[in-house]
Amino acid sequence: MTLRSWGQLPARPAAEERWWNDRAASLPGIAGTMLAYGNGRSYGDVGLNSGATLLHTRGMDRFIAFDEANGVLTCEAGVLLSEILDVFVPRGWFLPVTPGTRFVTVGGAIANDVHSKNHHRAGTFGCHVRRFELLRSDGSRRICSPHEHADWFAATIGGLGLTGLITWVELALKRIPGVGIAVENTRFCGLDEFFALNAEAEARHEYTVAWIDCLADTPRGIFMAGDHAQGRGLVMAAKRPLSFPLTPPLSLVNGLTLRAFNQAYYHRPLPAQTVMPYAPYFYPLDGLLHWNRLYGRQGFYQYQFVLPMAARAALDDILRSIAASGQGSFLAVLKTFGDLSSPGLLSFPMPGVTLALDFPNRGAATLALFDRLDAIVSVAGGRLYAAKDARMSGEFFRRAYPHLDEFLPFIDAKFSSDFARRVLP
Numbered sequence: 001m002t003l004r005s006w007g008q009l010p011a012r013p014a015a016e017e018r019w020w021n022d023r024a025a026s027l028p029g030i031a032g033t034m035l036a037y038g039n040g041r042s043y044g045d046v047g048l049n050s051g052a053t054l055l056h057t058r059g060m061d062r063f064i065a066f067d068e069a070n071g072v073l074t075c076e077a078g079v080l081l082s083e084i085l086d087v088f089v090p091r092g093w094f095l096p097v098t099p100g101t102r103f104v105t106v107g108g109a110i111a112n113d114v115h116s117k118n119h120h121r122a123g124t125f126g127c128h129v130r131r132f133e134l135l136r137s138d139g140s141r142r143i144c145s146p147h148e149h150a151d152w153f154a155a156t157i158g159g160l161g162l163t164g165l166i167t168w169v170e171l172a173l174k175r176i177p178g179v180g181i182a183v184e185n186t187r188f189c190g191l192d193e194f195f196a197l198n199a200e201a202e203a204r205h206e207y208t209v210a211w212i213d214c215l216a217d218t219p220r221g222i223f224m225a226g227d228h229a230q231g232r233g234l235v236m237a238a239k240r241p242l243s244f245p246l247t248p249p250l251s252l253v254n255g256l257t258l259r260a261f262n263q264a265y266y267h268r269p270l271p272a273q274t275v276m277p278y279a280p281y282f283y284p285l286d287g288l289l290h291w292n293r294l295y296g297r298q299g300f301y302q303y304q305f306v307l308p309m310a311a312r313a314a315l316d317d318i319l320r321s322i323a324a325s326g327q328g329s330f331l332a333v334l335k336t337f338g339d340l341s342s343p344g345l346l347s348f349p350m351p352g353v354t355l356a357l358d359f360p361n362r363g364a365a366t367l368a369l370f371d372r373l374d375a376i377v378s379v380a381g382g383r384l385y386a387a388k389d390a391r392m393s394g395e396f397f398r399r400a401y402p403h404l405d406e407f408l409p410f411i412d413a414k415f416s417s418d419f420a421r422r423v424l425p
């Protein structure tokens with residue numbers, strides 16, 4: 001099988017794929033390297049191991065225990081966030097931090113230390129992990145927490161799957177008053193307006209995020225603030241999501257369709273305030289399965305960076321460079337990170353502003369644009385998100401992640417990935 005990452009970029013296949021379903025089993029003795037494969041929702045190559053072994057963890061999908069008094073769930077690392085939501089939302093519990101798709105495994109969420117729209121209040125996913133077990137290729141098992149093997153805990157959270165295999169996890173869920181989300185939508189034009197809205201909204205709301213149209217002459221967008229709402233009446237009717245059926249030879253996303261989509265999205269009728277089911281608020285793209293096929297056989301890149309707040313001017317430069325390139329994105333997502341520190345040595349978030357954009361893979365033209373954007377991000381003291389990356393240089397990665405040297409000794413010699421081989425010393 002040729003497993004591809006979410007961006008569907010052409011990649012060399014793994015030599016072998018094994019299902020790893022039993023958390024008590026030993027890791028296979030193999031000649032080369034191995035890597036856990038969660039649910040393949042990373043865009044680039046952190047989850048790929050070309051020419052070597054991938055261990056599918058989705059079969060490790062059991063709930064182990066739930067402490068109802070404190071909301072602490074113990075589960076295997078292959079459980080999907082969607083499976084947690086299905087069981088626990090009706091009981092009044094929610095994920096403390098959730099990325100923009102619920103189809104990721106708990107192990108994958110830890111390995112990339114994912115963030116959500118509530119970073120300013122809750123930090124990253126790893127901030128809510130109480131403990132986990134780490135299995136190494138030498139057969140050793142360590143219980144890792146902020147108090148026990150704390151150095152292994154810090155290396156494995158955001159550790160890109162390189163420190164070994166996480167088998168089970170204890171995660172603190174959070175109480176919610178109901179299943180809906182009260183949302184306030186505001187259209188804005190220009191980044192000054194975005195930052196003013198955001199400062200005011202972060203003080204009042206648990207979740208904040210904006211969609212921006214980066215192809216418009218002045219960046220414009222829709223700011224969405226949300227909070228869990230009371231009431232039990234908003235359970236989504238269980239309907240089968242639609243699925244994009246095939247990968248067309250060429251990308252259906254191009255300058256023309258992007259402009260038309262962004263225009264229509266910006267002007268669509270929008271209630272200023274509404275209460276909606278949680279799924280379309282947190283996971284708008286999960287409604288169309290395999291939407292990544294829209295980009296055709298050459299696939300697409302996501303480019304997500306964070307800039308320190310003091311380097312705001314660099315954001316203008318980046319948006320100008322993107323608009324000038326004529327390459328752009330559906331649903332570019334703009335958000336600020338708060339100053340809660342992440343527990344992982346290689347966690348991506350830092351206080352500042354982050355933007356995530358999708359680009360159809362147009363070969364050299366797209367890569368040249370990224371080189372220009374890298375130069376701006378780098379000079380501004382920012383960095384790129386490994387979970388979304390498929391091409392940043394090792395030099396840029398090593399400069400942007402100041403704790404890399406502390407992390408290196410924790411890598412398991414039998415674990416590797418395409419990403420690691422590209423960027424690590």
Ligand SMILES: Cc1cc2nc3c(=O)[nH]c(=O)nc-3n(C[C@H](O)[C@H](O)[C@H](O)COP(=O)(O)OP(=O)(O)OC[C@H]3O[C@@H](n4cnc5c(N)ncnc54)[C@H](O)[C@@H]3O)c2cc1C
Nearest residue numbers: 038039040041042099100105107108111114115160161166
């Ligand atoms: C539509 C969409 C929206 C997204 N939105 C966000 C967002 O808002 N915020 C955000 O932070 N991310 C976001 N992401 C990225 C996604 O959350 C991460 O890439 C996540 O890590 C994917 O998890 P996965 O289970 O699919 O893991 P994979 O992509 O399969 O693997 C990711 C990494 O986890 C490692 N891994 C998996 N399981 C284990 C294990 N048991 N033990 C050790 N290592 C393991 C793998 O080796 C790999 O390095 C989004 C992705 C998509 C497709």
